[in-house]
Each structure stands twice: as C-alpha cells, then as structure tokens.
Amino acid sequence: MGEFEAIRPFNDAEVPAVLARLIADDQFIGILTRYRFPRLSGPLGWLMKPVLRHRLRQEITGINSVGALQDKLEPYVDRTIEKATDGVTYSGLEQLRSGSAYLFLANHRDIVMDPAFVNYAVYHAGLPTPRIAIGDNLLQKPFVSDLMRLNKSFIVHRSLSGRREKLAAYQTLSAYINHSIRHDGQSIWIAQAEGRAKDGDDRTDSAILKMFHMGCKDEPFADMVKALHIVPVSISYEYDPCDLAKARELYIRETTGTYSKEPGEDDVSIALGITGYKGRVHVEFGEMLSGEYPDAKQLAVEVDRRIIMNYRLFPANHLAYERWDGRDEGLAVPAASTLFPAEELAEAREKWQGRLDDCPAEYRPHLIRQYAQPVLNKYRLLAGLA
Incomplete structure (x- = not known):
C-alpha cells in the first residue's frame, strides 16, 4: 500500500494519534466552539475552548478504530439529518451482499451530504461503509484533511497543473480504486463527474470511467466493469440548500464567461449543504451493472440512463x-x-x-x-x- 500513501484514508492504528492532533488544533477547536456556542464563542471563546477540548477528550476515550469512530458519530449524524430534512428514504439496499465490495457511482449535488447519505444507508444496512473520493481542493486546511481521512475518504488530486503530474495522479487513483475493491474488499463512493451538477443535469464524465481502466489496462474494458461491481446511485433532494448560490454562479458564468470562487466559498457551501433545509431526500441504489460495455462512451450512456430513471421527482x-x-x-x-x-x-x-x-x-x-x-x-x- 506504500504507493497509495499520499491519498489513502487513515487506518485503525492511526486513529488515536489523529484524534489527538485534531483536539490540539486551535483552528478546529475554534470552529467547533463557534458552532456549539454561537453566542458565547466571541466574548467567552477563551473560556469555552478549554471546556470543549476537555469534553472532546472524554468523548474519544477508547476510540481506536475507524468503525468505533463512526459508531460514536452516528447519533450526531442522526440529529443533523432529522433537523435538516423531512425524512430520508432508501431503496435498492436489499441487492447489496455482505462480503462484496462495490463501486458506488453517484450523481453529485452536495459536497458532503451526497456520500454521507450513501454512508448512512449502507451503515444502517449493517454493511461496511465505502471509502469516499474527495477532491484536494476541499482539503485546504490540515484539520479538514484529517477529519475526512478519518472517515474513510481518499484524496483525488485535482489541483495539479502539469500534464505528467495529472497523468501520474490518475494512474495512482485508478490503481487505488481497483486495489480497494478487488484486493481489500472495500467499497468506493465516487461522483459521476468532477464538481456538482449545478444545473440539475446529471451526466457521467466518460473521463472518469476511462480513469477506472488506467490501473488495469492489461484486461478488456468490459472485464474491468464487471470486476468493479459498479452500482449507479441516484440521490434526490426535494430542495437544495445551495440552489441560490448555484444559480448565482451560473448567472455570472453566463454573463462574464468565467467564475472565480471567493476565499472560503467551499467552506460556506459545505456548512450550508450540511445544515440547510432539504425537504425529503431519497437515495436509490440501482442494479449492479452486469452487461457488456466495451468502452467508456457506452458505459456512460447506461450509467446516465439508470441514474436519471431512478431519480425521484418531487x-x-x-x-x-x-x-x-x-x-x-x-x-x-x-x-x-x-x-x-x-x-x-x-x-x-x-x-x-x-x-x-x-x-x-x-x-x-x-x-x-x-x-x-x-x-x-x-x-x-x-x-x-x-
């Protein structure tokens, strides 16, 4: 696994040290203090931070694995979903088999909640949660990287500019995805395209499908598709908390030809996506792809068809x-x-x-x-x- 050192999630043995590092991170504690004590964090932040650190140390006592951490966080996820939705429904979980690893290929509307809802469904079905692909553009702060990698996230290097560097990164990413499913027996969640579908048009980027094949080019594309156990996933939100921000971005792109994110804009989108009102949410796990797909173009057409047909219209x-x-x-x-x-x-x-x-x-x-x-x-x- 040495070749994946720069992108892999943390393993169980690393959990205690990473948790201790997070509690020692002033920026992380500052954000938690503002979230937990919004009125007191300003004038009494100097007092609340030590209190919060002490409480967190008590909370993490005995947590020495990723699974134990997810068990600890599950009630908090429950409360977040209860506050921000009018209910979440799932279908298609009955087809997933214990002991099998899948590549969950999903439409992408929200940075954090898309994989979180898939995780939540799989967790409550009693199955191991997937490893989550996340772009390095969202990991600007060390504590964010620590948090995501603790929750089984692996890094997709999107900010590279050189052609050779990009190619090498995609080859490593492909090898990791194949290794995870075929050898580790660990499922993967990845979006069907880079970036959210801000215009509501869920389409698969064939370049991502080609990337899957880069790590196993010695076998036919169709064999790779079967070996990765691809399950198209449709995530439907009745209301998108970030819809106004997406509309604003699209308007600016349309009128100026470009759009530049402001500092901290991704952080705002993440927070709004987690806490904002979503109405009803439905997650549909489609049937695993089992046909013959000789190339990325034909595979993309079929993935699009399944994701669109399984999308719930409100x-x-x-x-x-x-x-x-x-x-x-x-x-x-x-x-x-x-x-x-x-x-x-x-x-x-x-x-x-x-x-x-x-x-x-x-x-x-x-x-x-x-x-x-x-x-x-x-x-x-x-x-x-x-």
Whole structure:
C-alpha cells in the first residue's frame, strides 16, 4: 500500500494519534466552539475552548478504530439529518451482499451530504461503509484533511497543473480504486463527474470511467466493469440548500464567461449543504451493472440512463418544469396536479414560490432549471428520445 500513501484514508492504528492532533488544533477547536456556542464563542471563546477540548477528550476515550469512530458519530449524524430534512428514504439496499465490495457511482449535488447519505444507508444496512473520493481542493486546511481521512475518504488530486503530474495522479487513483475493491474488499463512493451538477443535469464524465481502466489496462474494458461491481446511485433532494448560490454562479458564468470562487466559498457551501433545509431526500441504489460495455462512451450512456430513471421527482421539480422556458412542449409530461395529492402540492407550491421570491430576478432562470432539468431528462428517456 506504500504507493497509495499520499491519498489513502487513515487506518485503525492511526486513529488515536489523529484524534489527538485534531483536539490540539486551535483552528478546529475554534470552529467547533463557534458552532456549539454561537453566542458565547466571541466574548467567552477563551473560556469555552478549554471546556470543549476537555469534553472532546472524554468523548474519544477508547476510540481506536475507524468503525468505533463512526459508531460514536452516528447519533450526531442522526440529529443533523432529522433537523435538516423531512425524512430520508432508501431503496435498492436489499441487492447489496455482505462480503462484496462495490463501486458506488453517484450523481453529485452536495459536497458532503451526497456520500454521507450513501454512508448512512449502507451503515444502517449493517454493511461496511465505502471509502469516499474527495477532491484536494476541499482539503485546504490540515484539520479538514484529517477529519475526512478519518472517515474513510481518499484524496483525488485535482489541483495539479502539469500534464505528467495529472497523468501520474490518475494512474495512482485508478490503481487505488481497483486495489480497494478487488484486493481489500472495500467499497468506493465516487461522483459521476468532477464538481456538482449545478444545473440539475446529471451526466457521467466518460473521463472518469476511462480513469477506472488506467490501473488495469492489461484486461478488456468490459472485464474491468464487471470486476468493479459498479452500482449507479441516484440521490434526490426535494430542495437544495445551495440552489441560490448555484444559480448565482451560473448567472455570472453566463454573463462574464468565467467564475472565480471567493476565499472560503467551499467552506460556506459545505456548512450550508450540511445544515440547510432539504425537504425529503431519497437515495436509490440501482442494479449492479452486469452487461457488456466495451468502452467508456457506452458505459456512460447506461450509467446516465439508470441514474436519471431512478431519480425521484418531487412536486417542486414539476412546478419548476411548468414555468421553465426550456421545457419541451412536444413531450408528454403530466401536470403536477395529476401526480400529487392536492394538499401536498399546495404546500410545495408555497415553498417553491418562497424560493423564487428569495432569488434575484436575474438568477431565477438558473434556479428554475436546477429543479426542472431532471423532469426533462426522465421524460425524454421514457419517450425513447435520449
């Protein structure tokens, strides 16, 4: 495993030392203090930090493995989900087998919560949680890297600029993913494309599929697909806490041709994605790919089809589609009033209008598209047009 030293998650033997390092990190403790004691952290931060450190040392006593840490964190995850959602549902878990490792290839809407919801489902099904792919652009602070690698995250080097460096990084990443599934028997979660689908259009980047093959080029692409046990995963949020920020970014890109993130913008997105209201959330584990896929292009088409078909459409999606200027008038999309009970639709209409009212007029077309695009994608597939 030496070749993966720079990207791998922490192992059980490293857990106590990393936890001790986190508790000694002033920046980490400062953020926790502001989160736990928002009113007192300013004037009394100097007093609250030692209190929090002492409490954390008590909490981590006896935690000497990743599994034990996840068991300890599970109640906190429960409370976070309870506060930020109107319920989370899962389907397709019954097909996952104990002792088998899978490559969970998922659509990507939220930086942290996408893999967190998959983890949560797998954990409560009594199966080992997957190792999580995370971009190094999100690991600017040492304590963030420590936290993520403690929770079975491995690093995807996206900030490299040189062609040779990028190629070497992708080869290492591919080798690690193959090693994890085939030899370690550990599942992997990775997004279907780099970056979130800010416009609601869930599409697989074939370059990622080609990357999977780089670590085993001596075998046919189709054999690699079967060996990795690829399971397409569809994550559906009724409401996206970051939808306004995404609409703003898309508007700026459209009007200026570029977008530069402000310092700390990813941190704000992460915090909002975790704590912001999501309404209902559904996670669908599709059937494992078992057909013959000779190349990345054909595989991408099939992954897209499954993710789109398994995406759950909520009333807000249909309400957005009905007022979207990008809708296909020739497509037989049922009216929202025929799909949802009147009471549910009335409540959704009020919430949806509230989101529109909170959105500046110039951003609004991009906000509408985020929710409407999945409707177009699904009904085009149903009509045999995609």
